[in-house]
Amino acid sequence: MSDSTPAAPVVLDVWCELQCPDCHQALTDVHALRAKYGDRLDVRLRHFPLEKHKHAYAAAQAAEEAADQGKGWPYIEAVLARTGDLARTGEPLLVEVARELGLDTEEMDTALIDGRHMLIVDADQAEGKAIGVTGTPTYVIGDERLDGGRSQDGLRERIEEIADRLLAERG
Secondary structure: OOOOOOOOOEEEEEEEOOOOHHHHHHHHHHHHHHHHHHHHEEEEEEEOOOOOOOOHHHHHHHHHHHHHOOOHHHHHHHHHOOHHHHHHHOHHHHHHHHHHOOOOHHHHHHHHHHOOOHHHHHHHHHHHHHOOOOOOOEEEEOOEEEEOOOOOOOHHHHHHHHHHHHHHHHO
């Protein structure tokens, strides 16, 4: 009988903004990475709302409320699928998506008003700035930062190379 514990998963932080069309495109890679690595890769969305997108900060707060209600990733993916609608309609879309996913819309609306998730969003953004994130999507795995804001060509392959190396090092 072995008393070894399974290795901790490799962490992939995805610095994202929910009004960013490039972040929507990045979901294809996120899905593929999850399918390939399963629970050996912990994909974490980190908030990095950009000033050029008027509703990004509210969307990040709404995503945190959705996570508190148990549907963080489904909410993130639903909002990213509608970046154009978010740009046009703003916060009403955030509540509409919550309704479509069966979340407590009153609680979502209240969270957007009372700002209960602002500290999480601010902390993510500050950490991102501190490590050199300037745009979205940006990936951080191991000690490497990969910028997907200009082009995502080859990024998934590079993330896989790093993940494979880190997993091999962990045994």
